[in-house]
Amino acid sequence: MDVGLVDAAMTAHGTIDMLLVMSHYEGSDLGARFDGYATGVMARSVAHIRHYVVVGAPAFARAMITLSGAVLPVETKTFDLADEAAAWAYLAEAGPAKSRPGES
Numbered sequence: 001m002d003v004g005l006v007d008a009a010m011t012a013h014g015t016i017d018m019l020l021v022m023s024h025y026e027g028s029d030l031g032a033r034f035d036g037y038a039t040g041v042m043a044r045s046v047a048h049i050r051h052y053v054v055v056g057a058p059a060f061a062r063a064m065i066t067l068s069g070a071v072l073p074v075e076t077k078t079f080d081l082a083d084e085a086a087a088w089a090y091l092a093e094a095g096p097a098k099s100r101p102g103e104s
Contacts, residue, residue, distance in 0.1 A: 010049075015097040016048060016050065017050050017051040017091050018053065019053040020057075021084060022056040022058070050074070050097045051077070052076045053078070055079045055080070055083070066078070077090060
């Protein structure tokens with residue numbers, strides 16, 4: 001994931017929807033876990049992401065995504081890799097993300 005792109009999108013649009021396709025997931029990059037900029041963007045994302053949709057997540061990641069959706073103000077949903085089109089349709093049905101009150 002391009003953290004700079006996500007940061008720019010949150011800055012420009014206020015609230016965004018995010019769809020990640022994990023077709024060749026090989027684990028996370030340990031260096032990214034200790035990157036101050038990336039960590040800051042991840043922390044801010046809770047206030048700026050409306051829908052967090054993941055396609056093709058392994059079972060352990062699905063469980064973490066479902067749990068985070070239960071405790072954070074972000075709507076989360078997972079799809080099997082074969083159902084990528086359904087994930088895009090899900091976001092299309094939701095309509096465009098809008099800035100939250102107080103955001104420009």
